[in-house]
Amino acid sequence: MAKSYIRFWGVRGSYTAPFKTHLEVGGNTPCVEINIDDHVLICDAGTGIIPFGNKLIYDDKHKELLILLSHFHWDHISGLPFFVPAFHSKYNISFFGPGDSKEVIKKYIDNQMKAPYFPVGTEEWLAKISYLDPKQKKLAYGPMEISYYSAHHPGITYGYKIKAKNKTIIYIPDNECLFLDKSIKEKLKGFTEEETTMFTKMNREEYQAEVNTIANTDILIHDAQYTPQDYEKKKGWGHSCYIDVVNMAIDAKVKNLFLFSHDPNNDDETVSNIHRECQNIITEKKSSLRCHIAKEVLEISLD
């Protein structure tokens, strides 16, 4: 039986961080490989897809690839111009992402490689490229069942839920959780008692809906970009504070949380401190949640 695993190729949010102080966690932008029984699924095409592409070429084994794009902010697609398999005729590459039509998805991908931004356009790709119908609500890919939902992030952004081998994996690299909660707390003074009661209830319902979406997930790969100090200044930027993420994962009885989309300003020591803070919260709440730092080249077995 083939080995099944998740491997992180890029874990940084916003922009690459190729700094000496960041080498343990890694500096590439999002790309996560999910290989289940030799079916290769790629979550996002940030710069992490570049070394992954080189490995695919070197191994010369997997030729069918499905790339799920959470959205088209450039840190999630910037690796594509350098993704070598796209330039080889023996590869079949399918794309799925948010959009009105296959043509719109193609346009979004083409545009970053048009002059003057890049010397070579997607018309030079020799691989067989397919753009999947973005209107379909579920995809079946080998043994994987893939669905998606909207994330709290600027523009239309998806989180993906992948079910296979009796496990549920959620990949949601850019998401600002508990946004409504903070907005309500800021504005509560201006409301009547009735409005306050209704918004408090609405807030609970929206939080519960978010918790239900990730409930009992085996592996949650979630945006954890900000410290509380960052979030004070950057509320509304579309990323989560790690404290909110770990608390939500605890409430949802998630089994494994991988802190993802690390802030490019955070060196290895800072990321390690964030992880330690998360562990403290888990211990205080006596939760069985296992919290990990998503790091480049980290591999998680799914067997």
Add this chain to the structure above:
Amino acid sequence: MSEYKRTVVLVDDNVTSHKFFQRSVENLSIDLKTYVGIEAAMEYLANNKPSLLFLNIIMPDKNGLTFLGELRKMPLHSDTRVIMITSKDYSQDRTIAFELGALDFIVKPMSMRSITSIMLEYIK
């Protein structure tokens, strides 16, 4: 003589939001139709054009901005008056919504008075 009521549609998966809107329009001559998702709303919108449509952005069955794009392709709704509702006020969402002809944005939490004001402003 029966009072003529304008029809307003609210599409929001949050049921308390429906009650909030119902309270906001109690004193207005408005027939408010509320739906928890796109599929349910389409049973009405497929053949009917409301005076005003409130559309939440983040919903489980489909993103409200994606739905607005689809709605605009229907001849019946090419110029339907649409107000987006969101708990996240991202400028990129505003840009997309206004490019699709949305008239305004309501950011949760909002007062009942603000909903009433919007109704009075945009329902002609």
